[in-house]
Amino acid sequence: MLNFKRLLATTSVLATLGATSALAETELRMMWYNDGSESEVMQSIIDRFEAKNPDISVVIDVVPYKSIMESLPIQLAAGAGPDLARVTDLGGLSKYYMDLTPHISDSAYWEASFGPFLDWLAPDSDRISGFMTQLTVTGPYVNKTFFEQAGVAMPGDGATWDEWAAAANDVADKLDIPIPMAWDRSGHRVSGPAIAMGAKMFNADGEPALVDDGLKEMAQRLYDWHQDGTMTKELWGSVSGSSYLGANEDFANGQVVMYMSGSWQIGQFSGTIGDAFDWWAVPAPCGAAACTGMPGGAALVAMKDTKHPEEVGKLMDFLAQEENLAEFYGKNLFIPGHLKLATGGVDFATDDARAKHALSTFAGAVPKISPTAFDLQGYPNNRIMFNALISRLNEAIVGELTLEQAYVRMEEDVAKQLAAKAVD
Amino acid sequence: MTKNTDQPAAVKNTAVSIAGWPVQQVFRLLEYPFSKIQRGVGVQGMPWIFLLPNLIFFGIFVIIPLFINFAFSFTGGTELFLSNRVYTGTEQYRFLLDCKTFGDPITCREDRFWKGLYNTFIFVFFQVSFLVLFSLITALILNREIRGRGFFRAVFFFPVLLSPVVVALIWKWILLRDGILNAFLVSIGMDKILFFVSPEWAMFWAVFVSIWAHMGFYTLILLAGLQAIQPDLYEAAEMDGTSKERVFWRITLPLLWPNLLVVVVLALIKGVQVFDEVFVLTGGGPGTATQFIVQYIYNTGFTEQVQNFGLASAASIVLGVILFVLTMLQLAVTRARDNG
Numbered sequence: 001m002l003n004f005k006r007l008l009a010t011t012s013v014l015a016t017l018g019a020t021s022a023l024a025e026t027e028l029r030m031m032w033y034n035d036g037s038e039s040e041v042m043q044s045i046i047d048r049f050e051a052k053n054p055d056i057s058v059v060i061d062v063v064p065y066k067s068i069m070e071s072l073p074i075q076l077a078a079g080a081g082p083d084l085a086r087v088t089d090l091g092g093l094s095k096y097y098m099d100l101t102p103h104i105s106d107s108a109y110w111e112a113s114f115g116p117f118l119d120w121l122a123p124d125s126d127r128i129s130g131f132m133t134q135l136t137v138t139g140p141y142v143n144k145t146f147f148e149q150a151g152v153a154m155p156g157d158g159a160t161w162d163e164w165a166a167a168a169n170d171v172a173d174k175l176d177i178p179i180p181m182a183w184d185r186s187g188h189r190v191s192g193p194a195i196a197m198g199a200k201m202f203n204a205d206g207e208p209a210l211v212d213d214g215l216k217e218m219a220q221r222l223y224d225w226h227q228d229g230t231m232t233k234e235l236w237g238s239v240s241g242s243s244y245l246g247a248n249e250d251f252a253n254g255q256v257v258m259y260m261s262g263s264w265q266i267g268q269f270s271g272t273i274g275d276a277f278d279w280w281a282v283p284a285p286c287g288a289a290a291c292t293g294m295p296g297g298a299a300l301v302a303m304k305d306t307k308h309p310e311e312v313g314k315l316m317d318f319l320a321q322e323e324n325l326a327e328f329y330g331k332n333l334f335i336p337g338h339l340k341l342a343t344g345g346v347d348f349a350t351d352d353a354r355a356k357h358a359l360s361t362f363a364g365a366v367p368k369i370s371p372t373a374f375d376l377q378g379y380p381n382n383r384i385m386f387n388a389l390i391s392r393l394n395e396a397i398v399g400e401l402t403l404e405q406a407y408v409r410m411e412e413d414v415a416k417q418l419a420a421k422a423v424d
Numbered sequence: 425m426t427k428n429t430d431q432p433a434a435v436k437n438t439a440v441s442i443a444g445w446p447v448q449q450v451f452r453l454l455e456y457p458f459s460k461i462q463r464g465v466g467v468q469g470m471p472w473i474f475l476l477p478n479l480i481f482f483g484i485f486v487i488i489p490l491f492i493n494f495a496f497s498f499t500g501g502t503e504l505f506l507s508n509r510v511y512t513g514t515e516q517y518r519f520l521l522d523c524k525t526f527g528d529p530i531t532c533r534e535d536r537f538w539k540g541l542y543n544t545f546i547f548v549f550f551q552v553s554f555l556v557l558f559s560l561i562t563a564l565i566l567n568r569e570i571r572g573r574g575f576f577r578a579v580f581f582f583p584v585l586l587s588p589v590v591v592a593l594i595w596k597w598i599l600l601r602d603g604i605l606n607a608f609l610v611s612i613g614m615d616k617i618l619f620f621v622s623p624e625w626a627m628f629w630a631v632f633v634s635i636w637a638h639m640g641f642y643t644l645i646l647l648a649g650l651q652a653i654q655p656d657l658y659e660a661a662e663m664d665g666t667s668k669e670r671v672f673w674r675i676t677l678p679l680l681w682p683n684l685l686v687v688v689v690l691a692l693i694k695g696v697q698v699f700d701e702v703f704v705l706t707g708g709g710p711g712t713a714t715q716f717i718v719q720y721i722y723n724t725g726f727t728e729q730v731q732n733f734g735l736a737s738a739a740s741i742v743l744g745v746i747l748f749v750l751t752m753l754q755l756a757v758t759r760a761r762d763n764g
Contacts, residue, residue, distance in 0.1 A: 239707030383729035
């Protein structure tokens with residue numbers, strides 16, 4: 001009987017302890033999207049964090065990129081968002097970010113490591129809200145094997161968009177390749193070349209001014225390229241509005257000579273294309289004003305509605321450490337968004353010469369990026385401009401509007417959305 | 425002999441009473457509270473009690489959101505909660521309806537709303553017309569004594585069971601540049617057709633796929649109507665030597681009219697609400713050629729950086745009014761026909 005009582009008491013104590021420890025455990029939810037398989041690398045780093053902090057568990061909710069763009073803002077507005085999220089609308093969602101400063105151990109380290117990017121996340125304040133999981137630069141890839149087979153010399157550093165278009169057409173004609181040139185259907189992708197042509201994007205007062213002669217120069221070229229077959233209408237013309245479409249699969253399948261995208265494709269191309277052909281990143285082609293792409297990237301940010309700010313701060317502090325980010329960038333072949341690592345501190349986990357060349361090409365393009373491009377990337381309402389640009393230009397390309405009508409509509413769309421936002 | 429016939433009946437009765445026992449117990453349990461309620465609300469009030477769960481569900485998920493949506497349409501800004509939003513009066517409606525020439529969307533301030541509206545009308549006109557026609561023809565064929573009738577009924581109904589996204593993806597794979605249909609065209613010496621680049625082809629396939637996906641459901645409704653027509657009428661017509669065409673126009677069609685009306689009203693409402701299939705199939709393109717009104721509402725409310733819930737709500741109210749007017753018109757036409 002005594003043994004039974006002891007057993008009962010021990011069981012009760014254990015059960016109480018178990019319940020207490022279960023109650024003490026904090027679960028953090030991280031909304032995440034993948035370009036490749038970077039959530040796996042993040043999970044392995046988080047596993048180490050959880051081992052050191054057994055009272056905190058972190059769940060990575062991997063969702064489609066579309067959910068990050070469309071569902072996350074609604075969740076955040078409803079106060080039902082995740083504790084952390086990987087986002088690309090860096091400034092657009094900034095009102096939902098928390099200030100990590102009171103919850104991190106060394107804010108000076110964050111300032112020194114992520115300085116300029118912190119402004120992208122908090123355009124109107126000195127908050128520290130997160131760090132870049134990757135810095136991206138837009139730019140083209142070419143199928144170098146096609147150029148070699150066609151006996152066409154690749155235009156060199158400093159070549160213009162017109163020269164590249166002519167060369168891509170030449171290769172496509174000689175080898176009967178269906179698509180000489182393809183661009184991601186994205187306003188962000190068009191903006192870099194437009195700035196290269198002289199687009200200012202903002203007026204003298206710093207207000208958005210999307211349409212000017214520089215933008216018209218680039219828009220006219222894109223329009224012409226779609227009409228003369230340099231670009232296929234199937235990619236840009238086959239959807240409406242601001243929907244994103246990439247030509248990465250067409251490029252990987254050897255259907256495209258030149259593909260305008262960005263550095264985030266490196267890991268994917270390294271895996272999917274492999275040795276099938278030489279895919280080659282080339283420097284941003286030039287316009288009259290510059291030879292520039294657009295900077296950009298994705299950031300992991302903490303949300304202010306979290307019920308566990310201390311734990312979130314602890315986690316972010318851990319993830320932002322140099323060795324962890326070096327591992328993350330290195331394994332995913334991402335251009336580092338950490339200033340020290342960006343100057344050569346990452347050992348990229350690849351033996352693929354094409355991937356290494358692409359990484360050095362895009363990393364080398366960063367100093368050449370136009371200040372206008374940085375300003376546009378840092379502008380919190382930049383998606384309004386990107387969406388107006390791509391959707392109206394598309395309507396002109398398929399013949400629903402003239403280019404002049406499209407320019408008027410672009411400006412109206414931007415004004416309409418800014419006015420809607422100003423009502424709050 | 426008597427014993428032999430009574431034995432299976434007794435077994436059957438026992439089986440029924442065993443199977444019915446749990447049901448009886450449930451009814452016994454419910455009897456007390458329901459008799460109390462009946463004493464309270466009276467026999468006349470009991471139907472409302474039985475409808476109550478459904479009414480609550482309908483109220484929470486349809487009626488209340490309808491009022492909230494209506495209220496949203498008089499507000500502006502990007503706040504999600506109604507209490508935080510700024511009252512802007514009829515500004516959203518004035519913005520939507522600001523047109524120089526209503527027949528030309530380009531002259532409208534919110535051109536995409538009007539393009540969406542026109543595209544929806546074109547889609548509904550062709551989709552509903554052909555959907556009803558093909559459903560009627562299919563129902564007439566399947567109502568006849570043909571071999572494999574059950575199989576064909578299942579075949580025609582099968583697409584109804586598929587998710588709209590699955591339907592759209594299947595057809596997208598068929599219609600892509602390197603899809604099955606283009607492979608077939610190339611194999612017979614023709615050129616590939618870029619179906620999703622041409623506005624006409626994109627609209628054609630949007631209508632076709634929608635009819636393919638939904639025809640089985642409407643065929644079933646019409647088939648039920650055809651089977652409810654008394655065979656005596658056909659026999660009498662046959663004895664009188666009436667031609668088949670006359671039988672169709674004078675017996676089948678008039679008696680099928682109530683079912684046809686249901687089919688037309690349902691098809692019309694579903695047609696105006698079209699979104700998921702076409703969104704996955706064409707993305708609303710090329711340009712805005714297959715962007716319908718519901719996609720406009722979705723884009724305005726959810727995909728832009730500034731999620732303009734007020735404008736999206738106003739557009740959905742306009743859509744609701746259009747649907748209401750169309751339904752009333754149809755009912756009026758039907759009543760006039762019945763009375764005349």
